[in-house]
Amino acid sequence: MKKRLSILVLFLGIYSFYAQENVTPSNVGNNFSLEGALATLKDVSTIEEFEKLINQEKSDVNNLDLNNDGEIDYIQVEELVENNIHILVLSTFLDENEKQDIATIAIEKTGEEEAYLQIEGDSDLFPENTLIEPFDSKEVIKSNSKGPSLFDIEWKSIVVNVWTWPVIRFIYAPNYVVWISPYRWRYYPLWWKPWAPIRYSVFYSRNARHRVYFRTTTIRRSTIARKIYLPRRRTSTIIVRNNRNTTIVKKNKRGTTVIRKKSRR
Structure with missing residues (x-):
């Protein structure tokens, strides 16, 4: 299984480099x-560590510049907790007063040692109901109609129980203190050094390794998490639709909505 996945990673990297060179994202x-x-979350032990790693250039997670200032936006992580549900809200400040949610990670504990999670992209930046989750495969033996001694082997995708992830056990431990990022607009950690956004085709190629163990799905695992989050969702009046035809919506001092469109690059 691991060998097949390694070959797939190599193939994705090569394909991305050649086939995606001139591709621009359909959604910002x-x-x-x-x-x-999700790949980063799997490897950390705390939410604080998670926030630090997704804000490092070498992680190949973030290439967003939503306020078009020529620098990567700092991603803030805040946690909502209700009973057995934890929601990690990933967001960024676009100026002193404007804040935009980027994605949410809904985690639900469903048993003594059982938990599932999904990440959903915010509908201002991604298509509606963009859901990603970890998955694995298992062999399924099916009988073959050609004879009693013959059988077929198929690979079936299964949803991953994430209880074995160190950070999941950490957030469900007794006396756990909920993480609320202390950082905000122009108040960032000393270790953080923003960089200039790179071309999308390059970014897409670099994060190919992340796409191997995760898949899109149309099934929402926790409808309760969605209900908890929606009343607290943060959106900005500055909306960047895509890199080719950017639409900026912003209210002026008189309360009038001003729309500006950039020409294609």
Whole structure:
């Protein structure tokens, strides 16, 4: 299984480099890797560590510049908790007063040692109901109609129980303190050094490794998490639709909505 996945990673990297060179994202959210965020979460032990890693250039998770200032936006992580549900809200400040949610990670504990999660891209940046989740495969033996001694082997995708992830056990531990990022507009950690956004085709190629273990799905695992989050969702009056035809919607001092469109690059 691991060997097959390694070959797939190599293939994705080569294909991405040649086939995606001139591709531009259809949605601005594509400059943030939802799969990369989950891959990072899988390898950390705390939410604080998770926030730090997704804001590092080498992680190949973030390529967003939503306020068009020529620098990557800092991604803030805040946690909502209700009973057995944890929701990680990934967002960014676009100026002193404007804040835009980028994605949410809904985590629900469903048993003593059982938990499932999904990440959903915000509908301002991604298509509606963009859901990504970890998956694995298992062999399924099916009988073959050609004879009693013959059988077929198929690979079936299964949803992953994420209880084994260190960070999941950490957030469900007794006396856990909910993480609320202390950072905001122009108040960032000393270790953070913003960089200039790179071409989308390059970004897409670099995060190919993240897409191997995660898949899109149309099934929402936790409808309760969605209900908890929606009343607290943050959106900005500055909306960047895509890199080719950027639409900026902003209210002026008189309360009038001003729309500006950039020409194609």
